[in-house]
Amino acid sequence: MRRFVDCFRSLDEIPQGYGPTAVTIGNFDGVHRGHARVIRTVVAEAHSDGLKAVAISFDPHPALVHRPDVPHFPIMGLRDSLDLLDELGLDALVLLPYSLDFAQETPEDFVRTTFVEGLGAKKVVIGADVRFGRNNSGDLDTMKQLGEEHGFEVAVVEDLSTDNDLTELDAKDEHRRCSSTWIRELLASGDVDSAAHLLGRYxxxxxxxxxxxxxxxxxxxxxxxxxxxxxxxxxxxxxxxxxxxxxxxxxxxxxxxxxxxxxxxxxxxxxxxxxxxxxxxxxxxxxxxxxxxxxxxxxxxxxxxxxxxxxxxxxxxxxxxxxxxxxxxxxxx
Known part of the structure; x- marks a missing residue:
């Protein structure tokens, strides 16, 4: 039985005064080992300060909206993604409806309406290469600056890559991080063994x-x-x-x-x-x-x-x- 108490499909579904929270953001396609590292960090940060652990994602996947002419198939279905995120200990998942209009929101407006007003974020956990907001103009420095303005801390999680935890895997690039794109390439070539190593399961x-x-x-x-x-x-x-x-x-x-x-x-x-x-x-x-x-x-x-x-x-x-x-x-x- 899934233990999610809160699962919101829009900001309007988030009750007023929800939080305070520790938050992360991503597509989580496949919920691979890199995603799991981020989610576990969010859960740990939340538990240490008595916060709710929340992940923000998007439905449909942004690739379907920005490139509708290019076929895009999820690595796994939503039910399996929810089950895995649940096992990692999240308190809530926010699935924001993604559209071209939504994509025009500035980094500042997105953080204010979603992280601050919607979720009462006190901690935000992200990767160093995070991009968000209109034209992906927001980055790690932007998030840290917004954290200072709105009163939340920013924690950075190191990528899983061929430089550290994935040294035994062959990669086209010398420094390659665990990613949904890499998993897709492996599955497209039939290399389900290497894909399982990145996923953390078959x-x-x-x-x-x-x-x-x-x-x-x-x-x-x-x-x-x-x-x-x-x-x-x-x-x-x-x-x-x-x-x-x-x-x-x-x-x-x-x-x-x-x-x-x-x-x-x-x-x-x-x-x-x-x-x-x-x-x-x-x-x-x-x-x-x-x-x-x-x-x-x-x-x-x-x-x-x-x-x-x-x-x-x-x-x-x-x-x-x-x-x-x-x-x-x-x-x-």
Whole structure:
């Protein structure tokens, strides 16, 4: 059960006199390890001074408003984001409606109306590269100056980067910080292992299991097909090892296929998971249709390729299942 007492979707929903608070601001797409560091700092600062810990975010994502012609898919859905922010100990989340008109608000007006008047902020926790207000004209110096004017302290949180906590990860840039952009790049290349390192957990999708073409069942590998409106960024086409969490709270090992399956013509891009059972146990007739499930991507096994004939495809699928077992830490029988 989510413990949020306060969850506001506009400044008008914030009760008069709410606060005092410790506040941070961000998009929190993916709620990765860098976000978690900031949120934990806000919670610690709030607890030390008897304040409420609050995060401010935006809905829709600013990228959808400023670049509507460029597709933008969240790393995870709002439900999972709220669950993770909740686990980190926030007292409230403020989801401000984002529009082009809102984007024209000056840094000074934004801080005054949201931080000061709306939330009674006494502490503001941000990263050194913070930008806010019209044309992103507000920065760290701006925030510190506004803090002096309005009576709140500003605490700066160091980025997670390849200079410190992420030294074992390869990056195109010598000094690269943990970011949603980097995670998107990793998922687009199928590197779910590195993405999990930045996220602090396996990348996940959440959605309803729907009926597919039943080709997997005919071949001896029945699959749970994720609905096209499932939450979570779909990684690169290929085959993955992972876990499926059903509505009963059971966790099942799975081999996941992402793509259009080039062996068959006219198949649209889809995500489907073959439930392998429990370690070294046969899975009997197992029906997930209609259930809302969570899929976790643990390891990339191979890219998607076309096979000539069903025999070759079945041999490869059998190997995929064995490889998935090994990736999950078990030896296939």
């Amino acid at each position: 990348h996940r999708m959440r959605g309803k299991v729907v009926h597919g073409a039943a080709r997997g069942r005919e071949l001896g590998f029945p699959t749970a097909n994720m609905a096209s409106d499932s939450d979570g960024l779909i990684p690169a086409d290929g085959v993955y090892a992972g876990w499926l969490h059903d509505e009963a709270g059971q966790r099942w090992p799975v081999a996941i296929s992402v793509g259009s399956n080039p062996t068959f013509e006219g198949v649209s891009r889809q995500v489907e998971a073959h439930v392998m059972g429990r370690p070294h146990e046969e899975v009997e007739d197992f029906d997930l249709y209609g259930q809302n499930v969570i899929l976790e991507f643990v390891a990339h096994l191979r890219s998607m390729v076309a096979y000539e004939g069903m025999d070759a495809l079945i041999r490869q699928m059998t190997k995929d299942v064995d490889d998935a077992w090994r990736a999950l830490g078990y030896e296939p029988e």
